Amino acid sequence: MKAGLNQYVKYALVLLLSIALILFTQEIKLVKNPESTPVTWLTIAGLFSLYLFSMMGIGISQMMKKIDISFLRNFPILGWVSITSLVMCLIFDFFVTAIQAVDFLSITTPILTFAGISVVDRLADLRKSSWKIGLVAVFVFIGTYVVSALIAQFGLTLAG
Amino acid sequence: MNKVNAVLLLVFALVIITIAELIGIQSITIGSITISLLPLVFAIIITMVLGMKVLRAGPLKRIYSKQNVDFSSKYLIFIMLPLMARYGADVAPQMGEILQVGWVFIFQELGNLGTVLIGLPIALLIGLRREAIGATLGIGREGELAYISEKYTLESDEGRGVLSLYIIGTIFGALFFSIIAPVLLDLGFRPEALAMASGVGSSSMMTGASSTLVARLPEMESTITSYAAASQLLTSFLGTFTMIFLAAPLQQFMYKFLVRSDRT
Structure with missing residues (x-):
């Protein structure tokens, strides 16, 4: 039980770090371009909403782990957070207004910073896979993206 | 620490x-x-x-x-959670519009088969065999990794294929998609279609693709992020089913067909 609680404290701290970095990034963006999204009290409220929904999503995902339906058990935590936020935002318009005061691109830079740090030890593993797989990867990624886009384009044109 | x-x-x-x-x-x-x-x-x-x-x-x-x-x-996944919450807030105001073209969202999920349709022939052409099964089943994320390791183990050729793709995707995925998305925009694709297609099943790749589209078309930010997020959410619901019931059988069929015709 104690270990479980400790884990939640850790999640809470990491999330706090995450929203603090978003705020920092949005401030730096303003230094570079004063025209970008301003930091207001609404932004702070938005950041706390993001924090709240993330924690709720973590809670729901942990609860689902106890349910004996593999689909729900394996559903990614990222998905639960999006769904929680979607439901809350559909119920209360305020959350939408507040969260949109947080600059979208400012959320992405800190994430990719940590993503970069997290993969450095795998760079060495790259040498183990052949150039052929690398080439295939390019076509695999283009494949899924372009075929989806073609279907979507066709469908949207039909829908008018 | x-x-x-x-x-x-x-x-x-x-x-x-x-x-x-x-x-x-x-x-x-x-x-x-x-x-x-x-x-x-x-x-x-x-x-x-x-x-x-x-x-x-x-x-x-x-x-x-x-x-x-x-x-x-x-x-990293927890650092990403606020972004996922942000996507929820982007989808909410556009919910009506998204449901209106809901069937397009569902159909474009079939685009995930593009990994097999385009990736597999290329892989076989340059001489890969069993590795190609692992490398082209999907974009090589956790879902494919689990499926391949259960069916073939990760030490097999198939397993090495999916692992390599997993590593490449982790390192270059977001980068790659952030470059390819605006290229397709310039080739004449509609931004809505590209946004929808961005929900490939990996959050970082989706973010890479949708962010550059937002940077190119800031006035369409809410449409782009909401379409991408809705499609991503749909992929996390349907992705496993598409892989098991459509991509895997299609891949087996194409593999047998292409490898046989190769011998004659």
Whole structure:
């Protein structure tokens, strides 16, 4: 039980770090371009909403782990957070207004910073896979993206 | 956790974010195609380059300590959660519009078969065989990894294929999609279609693709992020089923057909 609680404290701290970095990034963006999204009290409220929904999503995902339906058990935590936020935002318009005061691109830079740090030890593993797989990867990624886009384009044109 | 190293990691992150943001959005135009490089691209490139083993000395050695790197990969998913919450808020106001073209969202999920349709023939053409099964079943994320390791084990050729793709996708995925999305925009695709297609099933790849579209068309930000997020959510519901019931059988069929015709 104690270990479980400790884990939640850790999640809470990491999330706090995450929203603090978003705020920092949005401030730096303003230094570079004063025209970008301003930091207001609404932004702070938005950041706390993001924090709240993330924690709720973590809670729901942990609860689902106890349910004996593999689909729900394996559903990614990222998905639960999006769904929680979607439901809350559909119920209360305020959350939408507040969260949109947080600059979208400012959320992405800190994430990719940590993503970069997290993969450095795998760079060495790259040498183990052949150039052929690398080439295939390019076509695999283009494949899924372009075929989806073609279907979507066709469908949207039909829908008018 | 070593406190000094942890503080250094935090300071390092702030410095990298500052540098990346001050570089800002850079555009490279080649003919009629414009490639936009976002701060997020600079952030990942700088952190990867500085993390190369040869450069790890002095403070960099402490920043890229095993603990710090492990912390980043273990908690990356949690650092991403506020972004996922943001996507929920983007979808909410557009819910009516999204439901109206809901069937398009469902149909474009079939685009996930593009990995087999385009990837498999190329893989066989350049001489791969069983590895191609693992490398082209999907975009090589956790779902494919689990399926392949259950069916063939990760030590098999198929397993090595999916693992390689997993590593390549982790390292270059977001980067790759952030470059390819605006290229397709310049080729004449509708931004709504590209946004929808961005929900490929990996959050970082989706973010890479949708962010550059947002940077190119800021006035369409809410449509782009909401379409991408809705499609991503749908992929996390349907992706497993598409893989097991459509991609895997299609792949087996094409594999047998192409390898046989190769021999004659």
